[in-house]
Amino acid sequence: MRNFTVYYIFVFVLLTFTLSAQVVISKPNLGFTQACASSTFNNYNVTFSFSPSGNLQPTNTFIVEMSDADGSFSNATVVHTTNAGSVATSPATISFSIPTATSGEGYKIRVKSTAPAATSSASNAFAAYYKIQDSPFSINNLIETGVYCTGGSYLLTIDNPGDAMNDSPLQYQNLTFNWYKETSPTTSVFVASGESLEVSTPGVYFVETNYGTCTSNSFSNRVTVSEAASGTTSSSISSSLGNPYCSVNGPTTLSAINGIGYQWFKDGERIDGATSQMYQTNEAGTYAVNINLENCTASASIDLVNTDFTSEINVEDINILDSGETLLVNVATTAVSPVFQWYVNNTLIVDATTSNYEVSQQGNYTVKITQTEGCNASQEINFVVNEPFPDVANIPNVITPNGDGINDTWVIPQEFVSGTNTQVTLISAQGKVVLDTTEYQNNWPENELDFKDVNPVYYYIIKTSNQNIKGSITVLR
Known part of the structure; x- marks a missing residue:
C-alpha cells in the first residue's frame, strides 16, 4: 500500500510540472486587410496574446509563419523570428515583410513559440501580392491598332525590350497576366490569361499584371483591333523614340502591326531588304509599309520628324x-x-x-x-x-626633354606656329612620320620618346606658301 502511494504522488507531480510549462497562443490579429507590397513598402504587423506569460523560458523565440496562397502551412514560410527572450509580455505585436514571390488571395498567418513549444490557430485569410513590377508597359509595339482578315485573328503580345524605355513585366518571373476588352470608356470585361491574346472579335483590348484585388500601375496601352473584310485597310506605325525624335540619341525603330510579310518605303521609294516588321532609321522622312495579312493587306505611314538642333x-x-x-x-x-x-x-x-x-x-x-x-x-x-608662343629667332636643332622646364620641347619661330597655315613635319631616322600638322603648338614631344638610340636624330620639313625649310633635330638625354 505504501509503494502505490509513492508512485501516485510522483505521477501527480510530473503531470503538474508538465501542465505548468505550457503556454497558449491566441489567434493572430492582423493589422491589415490585404498586403500589397512593393520595393517602396513592405512592412506589416500581427498582434497576438499568450498565457501564462510566466511560463516562457528565457530562450524562447516567437516565429511568424505565412501559409501558401491556399492557406496551407504544410510548406510554411517563416517571415519573422524574434530574438531569444525579447518578447515576454502579452499582448505582443511583431512586424514582418512578405516574400517577393507572394501572389494570391488566401494567405494566412500563425505564430509559434519555441520554449515551450506552442502554435496558434491560423489568422483570417487575406490577399497578398508583392508588386515586383508596378509601372505601365507596352503591347503591340505601342501601336494603337491591329487588323485581321475575315475568318482570321490578330495576335496581341506584351513587348519585351527590357530597357529604360519599357519596364516589361516579362522580365520578372512568377508574374501572370489578365487580358480585358473594353465595354465602355470606363468599364471592361475579363477575356483570358497569359502573355499573349489571340483576338478574333473587334474591340479595344489591354492587359494588366495579375495582382488580384491589389490595385497597381502595371497595365498596358489600349489597342483597337478591327476586321478587314477585303482589299487594303489602313493601320499605323510607331517610333520607339517618339515622333518627333532626336537623332543624337541614336536611331529610332519603326514598328508595324503583326502580319506575315512586310515591305517598307521612304519618301515613296522602296527600301531594298526592308521586309521585317520593324525598320531602324536615323533619318527624317515619310515612311510607309505594306503589310501582308494573308487574306487581305494593310498599309501604314508616318511622317518622321527629327527635332535636333545645331x-x-x-x-x-x-x-x-x-x-x-x-x-x-x-x-x-x-x-x-x-x-x-x-x-x-x-x-x-x-x-x-x-x-x-x-x-x-x-x-x-x-x-x-x-x-x-x-x-x-x-x-x-x-x-x-x-598663351602666345615664345618669339625665338631661329629654328633649334637640339632639344633636351628631361622635364626641367628648359628646352623640353621643340620651339620654333612664331611665323611657323598655329595660325600661320604652315605645315610642320617631323620624320624619324627610320623614316617614320612622327608629326604632321598645320597647327603646331611648340609642344613636340608631348609624350616621352622611346630612346632606342643614344641621341636620336629627327628630320623636319617646314612648308609655308613661299618657303620649304629642311633640317634636323638631335634629342639629348
Missing part, C-alpha cells in the same frame, strides 16, 4: 590670348529653351550660364548646350586658349 561658337578651335587681354566667346544655337554650362579644364564654371562667356585665362574650355523642349538632347563644343 550650335556653333565664334572662335577658333585653338586661340592665343595675350596677358591682360580677354576673349568673348558667343554661342549661336537653334536649340529651343537652351541651357548653357561652361567648363575650364573639366571644371564647371558655376556663374557661367548664358550663351556667352568672357575668357581671361588659358585652358581647355567646353560649352555644353542642352535643349529643354522638344528633342531633349545636349551638344558640347570644345576650344583651347593658349
